[in-house]
Amino acid sequence: MTEEQGRKGPFLRGENTTRRIMGDVALALMPALTGSVYFFGIRSLLLVVTSVITCVLSELVWEWLTGKQITAFDFSAVVTGILIAFQVPVTTPVILIIISGIFAIIVVKQLFGGIGSNFMNPALAGRLLLMVVWPGKIIQYVPAAGTDAVSSATVLAAMKAGEQGNYSWLDMFLGYVPGALGETSKLLLLVGAGYLCYRGLINVKASLAYILTVLVVTFVLGGGHLFGGDPVTNLLGGSLILGACYMLTDYSFISARGRLIYSVAAGIITGLVRIYSSYPEGVCFGILAANCMVGLLARFEQKHVYGTKYDKDQKTAM
Template sequence: MSQTRVINGPHIRTERTTRNVMMNVSISLVPALLGAIYFFGIRALYLAGLSITVCVLTEFFWQKLTKKQVTAGDFSAVVTGLLLVLNMPVTVPVWTLVAADVFSILVVKQMFGGIGNNFVNPALMGRLLTMVAWPGAVMQYVAPRTLETDAVSAATVLGAVKTGGEQSYSYLQMFLGETPGAMGETSKLLLLVGFAYMCYKGIVNAEACLTYIGTVVVLTFIFGPEGLFTGDILLNLFGGGLIMGGCYMLSDYAFVSRRGKLLYAVTAGIITAAIRIFSVYPEGICFGILTANCMAGMLSFVYQKHVYGISEKRGLNWRKNR
């Protein structure tokens, strides 16, 4: 009787799990959440709690209904709920937020196989749904209460400048968060604090994030319309949600190689900058990153790591014949 010899491979063992990574991402978003409560009031906390609860329960009941492994406790739904609510204005109707939560978890995430199988960022897709279906409900911003002004609708800094208005806020106000905008994206300082925590924990690719942000800033600086973005790097950097998009929404886990991640980041940056410059939208982060998400497969084919044991020439011919 022949015997089969099984040899254990040189597996890499690590304490990093999905739950550990997502829990740390959730922790990194706490400063932005506290800033949202400080700038926009206790309603920000109420909306955040609601968003997280809806996302976790949606995932739990769907997995129970379909008799799949319940992963609602791995903090991935918590991250989706936090990112989604922090990308909303404090005036967002409750039903709009709930609809976006259910859509993000149920349609974008679970119906494509759950975490690791969704082809786009669920929170960004939920945000896009609200922008298309209920733009009036999610694109009306108010000034932070710290400015001692009435809670009237106001455009974001980029929105005001793009429509021909004046830049009425200083760079310091933009950096600290004393400007109208989504609850979690106004304070760049607090976002960078959370980003630094993720870098310390080693759960984010800082090079790809900075490449994305740098691509957008450089392209808008060079090609931006006269008197709008041209020559004003800080306006592009602090006037919108670029830092939040680059630090938290740019999911690059689909790529293993360094060059693949950078190619993905540059692609998202080019699309974001093009929308900022040529479209009617003052932003472009949502469209840029989601489009790059959809192009991840093609980008992976364009750049593939060399397979050890196969010559470079043979590998190139194999790629052409596919």
């Protein structure tokens, strides 16, 4: 097949565009955003708006300076901004949100070619930067509105310290617990995820594989002895659902088997970090580590290119 023939097709075209897909994701995050304002006050909205503006402006300025096609208004930067803010507590200084947004868009996304070319999730990478450089600034959690709790430790942090939590499973499901802005209410996250399922934008198998892997690992190895972990608290007490539904399935270009391996690997790392590291939460580390595996998985899971011959021995398109 000549290069000219390759450019002409055949191609499969659909109605979905980046703008439409990212617009749907942003819309799906609105219930959790509304919940964050209810649980943590108007400052949560300030952080989200600041993060979104930072990400959009960073992308716009970079593309203008480098002469690239302007994609800053396709909602991908908006989604990145929302997800960055969703991963930090309401006490986070605004300047750190700005730094995280600039790093996520310019360093992680644009320097690697823009949307679809970045090798890891920009929002998670922005969160990782804050964890590494300013850890003390992003662990100052406060109780959610409507609770009588005085302690500001998250559910997972309290469990890791061997303390008896004051929160019921219903509290954790509804969001009446200390935590990052967008992770506390599993109900509102699932409402948004349900909309994305309706729109066909979530890989349900990958998300479920990731969640189940984390629960199995933490149940088998957690709790100080075999099969002594608490799977319900591990499901409802942290950012597992946020990560599984909104950040895990960015990389859809690998095969179904590759996505399963990717999800299980992310789940294993997440669970091990929760159990054996000094961090109570491992979603960020698990998904970012799996992101770095995508190139290898894509290499071994290459699909046959339509219109070419296939060499079974060399497993390459001729």
